Amino acid sequence: MITLESDYDKLSMENKNLNLRIDNLTHTTKVNSEIMKKTIEELNTHQLKVLNLSLSLQKYNTIPISAVKNPTKNLSDEKLKKSLDKVGFVFY
Numbered sequence: 001m002i003t004l005e006s007d008y009d010k011l012s013m014e015n016k017n018l019n020l021r022i023d024n025l026t027h028t029t030k031v032n033s034e035i036m037k038k039t040i041e042e043l044n045t046h047q048l049k050v051l052n053l054s055l056s057l058q059k060y061n062t063i064p065i066s067a068v069k070n071p072t073k074n075l076s077d078e079k080l081k082k083s084l085d086k087v088g089f090v091f092y
Helices: 002-060 065-069 077-087
Strands: none
Touching: none
16 A cells, blocks of 8 residues: 555656646747747848849949940940840849
8 A cells, every 4th residue: 555655645746746837838938939939020121122232233233224325425335235245134
């Protein structure tokens, strides 16, 4: 009878320890989940900033063909576009 009671006490204590560990893991998982959500939101914000900067740079790097053609009236549009395209200009 004494061994049954001592076994019961041991098992009861182990059960309490396991429940405590489960509670700790649950809390840790919840905290990690919140951190990951915030990180994903920040990454999305940074991605939008990069996209906006990229679009701004693209607009900054564009040049109207008329602004380049005025000083060089003897070049055809096609030759001028090919030359500028090689340099990396974007036309609109």
